[in-house]
Amino acid sequence: MSIDFKGRVAIVTGAGGGLGRQHALALAARGAKVLVNDLGGAVDGQGGSVTAAQQVVDEIRAAGGEAIANGASVTDFAAVQAMVQQAVDAWGRVDVLVNNAGILRDKSFAKMELADFKLVVDVHLMGAVNCTKAVWALMNEQKYGRIVMTTSSSGLYGNFGQSNYGAAKLALVGLMQTLSLEGAKNNIHVNCLAPTAATRMTEGLMPAEVLAALKPEAVVPAMLVLAHESAPTRTILCAGAGTFEAAHITLTQGVHLGLAADxxxxxxxxxxxxxxxxxxxxxxxxxxxxxxxxxxxxxxxx
Structure with a gap:
C-alpha cells in the first residue's frame, strides 16, 4: 500500500522549522496541498514573523508542490478560523490537521511562575483545541478528517522541570480519546504522536551523538501513517530515531472490596x-x- 495524499489538503501548525517543517515537506512530497502555519516566534513563544512559514512554502514549491503560508498564533481562535478559511478558499477543503505548534518554558514546579504554566497550556492544549474546533464542522460536513495531536513522553511518563508541558501534552491524549469517539460516525480519525526528536526545543538537552540519531525526519513516518486515509483512530504512536512504539492507558482487573468501616x-x-x-x-x-x-x-x- 502506498501512503500518498494526492487530492488531500493539510494544515500543519508550528511548521516553520524542526519537526513541523519535516511534516509539511513530507505531506507535500506525497501529494498533499499544505498550509504551513508558524507564528515565527522563539522557543519560549516570544516574537513572531511569517518568514519561517514562507521559507518552508518556498521549499515545497521549489520541489513542485503546492503550499501557502500562514502566521496565525494558535492561541487566537479568530486568527485560526481565518487560517482554515484561507485553506478552504485556496483548495476547497481541509482533510488533515497536524497540531504541532508548541513552546517550552521549563523550570521545576517550585520555581515556575503560574504565567509560564498557563502560557504553555494555552499554546499546546488550547492551541490544538482552537485548530481542531475550526476544522471540526468542516470535517463532519465532508465526512472525512484526520487529526494528529502531538503529545509527549513528558506527558505520558513525566519529565523533571516540565510540569506545564507534561500537563498540556497528556491533556491532548484526553482530548483525542473523546474526539475519536465523537468523530467516528463521520470518518474523522483522531490520533496522538509522541515524538522524540532533536529540534530547537531539545538541542540543549542531549549530547551531540544522541541528537544526530534523533533526526526529526525519523518521526515523520508515524505522522504520515496517522494522517493517512488508512489511519487507525484513538492510537498513541511513539517515534524516535527510527524506532516506533505504541502507548496505552490501561485498566487493571482490580479487586472488589465493598464498603465497610475497614x-x-x-x-x-x-x-x-x-x-x-x-x-x-x-x-x-x-x-x-x-x-x-x-x-x-x-x-x-x-
Missing amino acids: TPEQLAARLAQVTDRNGEQVPQSGAAQGTNEVTQAMAARG
Whole structure:
C-alpha cells in the first residue's frame, strides 16, 4: 500500500522549522496541498514573523508542490478560523490537521511562575483545541478528517522541570480519546504522536551523538501513517530515531472490596493486587471503568 495524499489538503501548525517543517515537506512530497502555519516566534513563544512559514512554502514549491503560508498564533481562535478559511478558499477543503505548534518554558514546579504554566497550556492544549474546533464542522460536513495531536513522553511518563508541558501534552491524549469517539460516525480519525526528536526545543538537552540519531525526519513516518486515509483512530504512536512504539492507558482487573468501616485498611493491604497488571485492558471508552466496578459488585452480591 502506498501512503500518498494526492487530492488531500493539510494544515500543519508550528511548521516553520524542526519537526513541523519535516511534516509539511513530507505531506507535500506525497501529494498533499499544505498550509504551513508558524507564528515565527522563539522557543519560549516570544516574537513572531511569517518568514519561517514562507521559507518552508518556498521549499515545497521549489520541489513542485503546492503550499501557502500562514502566521496565525494558535492561541487566537479568530486568527485560526481565518487560517482554515484561507485553506478552504485556496483548495476547497481541509482533510488533515497536524497540531504541532508548541513552546517550552521549563523550570521545576517550585520555581515556575503560574504565567509560564498557563502560557504553555494555552499554546499546546488550547492551541490544538482552537485548530481542531475550526476544522471540526468542516470535517463532519465532508465526512472525512484526520487529526494528529502531538503529545509527549513528558506527558505520558513525566519529565523533571516540565510540569506545564507534561500537563498540556497528556491533556491532548484526553482530548483525542473523546474526539475519536465523537468523530467516528463521520470518518474523522483522531490520533496522538509522541515524538522524540532533536529540534530547537531539545538541542540543549542531549549530547551531540544522541541528537544526530534523533533526526526529526525519523518521526515523520508515524505522522504520515496517522494522517493517512488508512489511519487507525484513538492510537498513541511513539517515534524516535527510527524506532516506533505504541502507548496505552490501561485498566487493571482490580479487586472488589465493598464498603465497610475497614475498607481503607483492606485497600491498603491489597494495593499490590489492585495494581497488578495481569489481565489489564485498554478500555474502548470511559464507561469501561464503571462497567468493571459494577460487574464485580453485582458478582459479589450473588
